[in-house]
Amino acid sequence: MTEHVKPVPPTWCPGCGDFGVLASIKKSLSDLKVPLEETVLIGGIGCSGGIHNFMDGYGFHSLHGRLLANAVGVKLANPKLTVIAAGGDGDGYAIGMGHFIHALKKNVSLVYVVMMNETYGLTKGQASPTAPVGYRGNVESPFDAVLTALSIPSASFIARGFSGDPKGAAQLLTEALKFNRERKGFAFVEMLSPCVTYNDTYKLWREKVQNVTSVAGYDAADRSRAFSTCLEIMEAGRIPIGMIYRAPEDRRLPSLDQTVLPTLEKAPATTDISLATNLPRYQKLVDALT
Amino acid sequence: MTEHVKPVPPTWCPGCGDFGVLASIKKSLSDLKVPLEETVLIGGIGCSGGIHNFMDGYGFHSLHGRLLANAVGVKLANPKLTVIAAGGDGDGYAIGMGHFIHALKKNVSLVYVVMMNETYGLTKGQASPTAPVGYRGNVESPFDAVLTALSIPSASFIARGFSGDPKGAAQLLTEALKFNRERKGFAFVEMLSPCVTYNDTYKLWREKVQNVTSVAGYDAADRSRAFSTCLEIMEAGRIPIGMIYRAPEDRRLPSLDQTVLPTLEKAPATTDISLATNLPRYQKLVDALT
């Protein structure tokens, strides 16, 4: 047996919400029996972004905010891989905002997990884009990723979990992973994951979270309804969680990986690039030049 | 009289939609009698982005996608200025996406005009983020800036005009400018501005645009309603235009410039930085060090 890299113990503060997220990811990967060598976990930069170091499989540590661009590259190079991008809210919604919106738009079959703690944990607690007004002098109104994801026409899997509810979180992740492995498109899961050191919201959030299913007649297949319900819940001072939106099959747009790589076998990373195989076709290209 | 820079004739192709936008901007500035020296027009990079060269006043040519960051800096340095950022859809929704969302979130009193033509005009017609599926082989579903702007809780002025309807466009711009000059926050105006060379949509859009006011009981003060109405119009294959959303005064969040610079007189660019004036206060700071 070849000796391999072993996961290191998490470097998070005891009690950090990210432990719950890690556990959920591990559980859903093993529930779905995703082969180790097909698992790619791409971490952002931040406390949360170290997550790939604490897991088995292929791990990739991105630059701050660029994890989704890396993930798109990985998946389009080899669509057989199960690619999970996981990072912080600073990473994803501040410096990474452009890529976030474009990932929703591109609709590549990835799972994107944001560990949302309203703060930049690793740089010592500055306000992140989701920080409430007043947190460390913040005067900007917080960004709500679920609302914005709903505004992107191709977004077809939008969920929010709470690491204080590990069972619910793992369920959402398992759904996201299934969606992903069926190449249905981009699955976005925001995880409320409190930073116990700089912004300990466990208690507050436990009180505030409200699963959308608690709203009578909620229909996760209705985008407008999802938007207005989330707004209402937020205006009531609560946080909508659960399976917020899942496009019905007849309205789901095809994933980009499915569109550009219709078969799983022939892809940039796995196709035969040897000269022997390709020479006749290359020669044709060259001969066509005038 | 000091001799001054003169606007150069527009470098746009004859018939380009941007001519209409330029005319609207000029008209609303003059209708509101904005003093020349207080007008700052910040252009992006693209055909559209050259607009500042074709106008009087202070002009600033930004980097590709960065015009809103520049505009925020200008306005927070001197809130007396009327700052208009104007660029293309590639500039604003591709490379500039992160700044766009954050500008909506920051809510600085700027007017942002996007000349939307579904293409990268200046680099010869590639698909922009708003391009429909099929345009030059595009397989990504188009981004809709109005929907996304609606998802940002602090966004309080969201409009869409059509340069084929110059009167309507100028009206929207005048409203936006007024909003801006009252320091009420960020005013976003998307202008449908066809690229006659690479994507001549004049005819198509003329057929497709539908003013939201045409929808019975439309209430531009209701965010949820605006979102669902726009979705419905879009699903019917049409393009919602007009004054899409304007936050009622009691729900409008204060603009960032108003919050951080409560008076107009004392601001980074205009405050007295001479040593003579400040020395005693500086000395106190230095004396406080241990």
Next chain:
Amino acid sequence: MPRREGPFTDLAFLAMATTPEAHTLVPASGEQLGSSRPAAPVLHDVSVMIGGQGGDGTLTVSDLLAHYFRTRGLYVYTSRNVLSRIRGGHADASMRASVEPTWSQKWKEDLVVAFDDEAARIGQNHLVSGGILLGDQGQVKVSGERVHVLPLSVTAASKVGNGLFKNTVAYGALSLIMGLDAASARAVISARFGRRGGDALERNLKAFDLGRQLALDQIGKDPLLTVEDGAAKDHILTTGNQACALGFVVGGGRFFAGYPITPATPIMEALQRYLPQFDGVVRQAEDELAAINMTMGAAYAGARAMTATSGPGLSLMTEGIGHAGEAEIPIVVVDCQRVGPSTGEPTRHEQSDLLHVVFSSHGEFPRFVLAPGDAQDTFDLTVTALNLAEKWQLPVILLLDQALSENAQTGPRFDLSRVRIDRGKLLTARDIEGMAVYKRYEFTPDGISPRAVPGTPGGEGQTTGNEHDEWGHVSVNRENRRKMMAKRMGRLELARPDLPPPRFFGDEKARIGLIGFGSTYGPIREAQRLLKKEGVATRFYQARTLWPVPVDSLQAFLESVDVAYVVEHNYMGQLKMLIQQYLPSPKLRSIRKYDGDSFFAEEIVGEVRRSGGTP
């Protein structure tokens, strides 16, 4: 197409340069070189300039002529002078065809086609004395003995139904004036418009015939000049960008992400056509940050991956290139240089990114910088770049420039027999089974750690831009840091034998040296030919590896000459700076140009002559 503004006005400003070797670029006398030759009935080196407004189709005329002369066995070089706008504003294109090899512009134009008066006036300044001007009637006001005004646009509008066909009408007129073989000239139109569909071909052929008839009616049946046929019949007409795209495909490149930017976009557009046929993927990203990070993702996953951009995009890729260096991800980044800094002049030529690509990004990491000189070299070095990136597991930057990227040139068909694929220490599952331990960043004598890509059972591990131990886990251990720095940076030394050697041209015994990179290859080689005719022997060191600086070959070269002119398109003399950091030789001199145009061979000749070139 470049313009000479009367006497070279550089002088005063060059004198203000920061380096002391500022030179003017004035050839002894421009007129001597061109105007002494009256319009000859038979030319063996001809240049035609076509000028008008953006959108007038000047590039099409240049392209049709280029293909005509290519089929006649001549060497062809085209250049352009366009604004960064889509319609309007002066634009011109120039087509040179020569019996002798050429990869640069001719000093004076023999024939000018002007669609408007501005173009006519500009064109006149560049005409050889005795040169011919063909103008569009109603537009062109200039007059003179050798000015011929034909109703190009009126004919196009009235008889082809669209004034835009005036360019093909002009091509038809030229075919007569220049004594082109009508059938061959028409064949070129068929080749170009045949696949367009619709009535494009038909209308263009009609326009051609109308133009030919116009010339026949108004100028007469005798050509005003004719051009000798050449021997290079099997050459192709291509650009550096086209060569790069093809080299990428053939070199096994299968993933490309880019963002539109002049002059790099054509690489992406060519790959959009090619790659899907080979299970490859091309993505237009939302910006350059996404482009380089998608490229890195794909490379990490095992695809040969590349991105291409120009200055502004390159600056945005700075952080990503460093990440590839630290994480040891094999990527190729093509920089099609244009006039900087900032937005600069998007459509114009420069070579001012050199020090940036060598030194940019915070911290220190190994990278290779390669620069091809012509299209064939670009094809070869693109393949080489892909091999080097994977073998040495680092970012390779391929430095092109606007002239090389966009100006079409003739040359031999790309040679597939030279292509090799070397994927370096890329592990299969079976390889790993046989290993006692697999560490992604294992210390090895050559500084290269075996690499497994996702999907390979047993190859699981960590890839990271943090400083890391052999396993890829974060480490701040000091000894580990020193070893990792040495592991990475040491490759700059160890890889030397693998890096593309310089090419040498000219006389091995010459005491006058010329050093250049990129598209200066063309004007330098032609300057050598001109100097040789004057009895001045030179030797040209074409630098193809720029980083690490090829100290040994440069040193030998400097020892072999008395003076070495470093010819480059930038203000500071960047290649010279780079060389003299290692080889501070007083023999080094600088010939620079940074006004957006590429060199004329005559400028280099003039400079060598002026500064007392002969040793």
Next chain:
Amino acid sequence: MPRREGPFTDLAFLAMATTPEAHTLVPASGEQLGSSRPAAPVLHDVSVMIGGQGGDGTLTVSDLLAHYFRTRGLYVYTSRNVLSRIRGGHADASMRASVEPTWSQKWKEDLVVAFDDEAARIGQNHLVSGGILLGDQGQVKVSGERVHVLPLSVTAASKVGNGLFKNTVAYGALSLIMGLDAASARAVISARFGRRGGDALERNLKAFDLGRQLALDQIGKDPLLTVEDGAAKDHILTTGNQACALGFVVGGGRFFAGYPITPATPIMEALQRYLPQFDGVVRQAEDELAAINMTMGAAYAGARAMTATSGPGLSLMTEGIGHAGEAEIPIVVVDCQRVGPSTGEPTRHEQSDLLHVVFSSHGEFPRFVLAPGDAQDTFDLTVTALNLAEKWQLPVILLLDQALSENAQTGPRFDLSRVRIDRGKLLTARDIEGMAVYKRYEFTPDGISPRAVPGTPGGEGQTTGNEHDEWGHVSVNRENRRKMMAKRMGRLELARPDLPPPRFFGDEKARIGLIGFGSTYGPIREAQRLLKKEGVATRFYQARTLWPVPVDSLQAFLESVDVAYVVEHNYMGQLKMLIQQYLPSPKLRSIRKYDGDSFFAEEIVGEVRRSGGTP
């Protein structure tokens, strides 16, 4: 706090360096320097290391001690060794106090406080022979004659109600062990926690008293060592970051935009406190691209504006810096260097961005790069940077490094009498009225065009990153291009008299030179003192302007010595590379360190000695 890992292991790896002058950093014998001195009852130079896990509050103990000794008139220098994580993992801090000036770490520790066994084991390796180790009972397993184990955390938990107060308990114990004046030591606590509110002060004082009592009970009333008082009573304890923030305010800076990044964040946080009092604005931007572009917007509008970042952020700012260069916008960019490339080691020290800040961004434009050596110098040069940026209308980069940014040091209170505000050619409406013509980019003999900012009647015009004519309109005219390049680049020559001159230290007649920038100032000056004691005279050239390279003063310096050691924290020897590009002197030698630690004076001494320092 740095670690010496037994024999310096650099040797093998440095030998692989690309430049030939690789040296080891081994002082002749480390032990001789430190361990020969037994723990003396009265020290005039003491160092205390406090180690534990991240979150144990080691920095607080270091800080309390630092302030105590500052009030006793000693020179103080603190350093830290922390991981890029919030809790857990080994972390330590070190506090040096000396009667003689110091700005660097002591070679060996006299006293170690360990909150866990890992810290105790690490600490023991760095203790001077005869040094004292104070450990937390139950955690620390090491033992020995001079190891004292007290129930620090247990006492904190049981008697102060929270184990976290163990750090102040330790400070209390130290106060007895080191013979500190109890009242003064308590006063330091009051100064630090007095403004916190709540019961923080009270509980800390209680913890202090408990700690003092623990030591009294278990070790006895006699101090184990004492430290002489010093004469520098009016000094302040500050960091480069703090000095930069204050310099910015005093220099008239009124707009700052940044994005959190280690080790630059403290500048933004200090300005968040200061600037609103002066009508200034601080914005935390969404990323570094926004930060530099907001900064540019504010500067364009007439505010003195700055951003601060570290490596990764700086790489992202590359395009923006070039834009400021082309558009002539006065901005200051602070780069607090850390270990690169890429994410590297966020909390560790390096000086490897030098060539990046000098050459990065595509194309060519003028910029100044300044580097202060200590906190007072940082204060001064921040003011200078603001003046230079506005006077010369270009980006100025202020190069700090982790040690300078974060390590606290004592020094004179900042001197406001040296502060001047020079806004250059900034026009008022009245100025413009008197002008016949106002062109934003007018050609002038000094290359500086008068500038009006928005809001100024009559000053309307165009500011752009495209190449432009004098009016600011897009231009691709070749002559204009040459003139604009000369206008901008010429400032690199013309500004020389304005640029901060080097500072010289040591013996004017010395034949051994030392050259350095940034925080190496400290270890170099101390190395000079050590060498002087051995009878070796040296002269130190502290480079404060790095670009344009101060060729004249460097040349004079090189002429005055027989050998010049360039001391720097990077692998390639970047400052040396930069110098030898202009002054290829065989006298130049390289002393480098790139393992994340800053230099010890002894390492520099060792190197000078080893390589036969005396001429």
